[in-house]
Amino acid sequence: NAGVTQTPKFQVLKTGQSMTLQCAQDMNHEYMSWYRQDPGMGLRLIHYSVGAGITDQGEVPNGYNVSRSTTEDFPLRLLSAAPSQTSVYFCASSYQAGSTDTQYFGPGTRLTVL
């Protein structure tokens, strides 16, 4: 049981480039989400999904796309990277979206956009 895995761990992009951050979980969790962590800002929700085929926007969705074709995978796409997207990105999952369901976090991807 690997939990929540993320790849890559580190990435450097140039402005305007595109890339996909991968996230997978092997716990059969319905709920998955993406957060970004910036100094002094805590974690802010980008997008989330309550099940395969269902996605929705969080607090800071601009510049990011997601899809959920399987229960296990929830990739985050940057279509045209900007320096403001330099951040640490965390994927998380929980059994469902219930208030008592614990969210489990991946190890993070540190992204730098030059």
Place this chain on the structure above:
Amino acid sequence: GDSVTQMEGPVTLSEEAFLTINCTYTATGYPSLFWYVQYPGEGLQLLLKATKADDKGSNKGFEATYRKETTSFHLEKGSVQVSDSAVYFCALKHGGSQGNLIFGKGTKLSVKP
């Protein structure tokens, strides 16, 4: 909207000192409350949680009580260790379509030998 406020850090303590990290929240309804810990270079790990008023969450010597009357969920530990050095995040969570964590900004704790 809902929000979580944590005490500003960084907090620096000597080993075996008593720790309190204050957390207050603003929320409609009855959310669950969480403390997560982030060790250097790692992701977030659940430290403890409480799902209803007057519940006490505890783990690894840390405790926090869900106080509805003061809308607080302060984190305490009686004797900190160097290994407790980390960033601590308070968070709240509703269920259903609003089942997303809302985080405070985090409090960095450094424990000196």
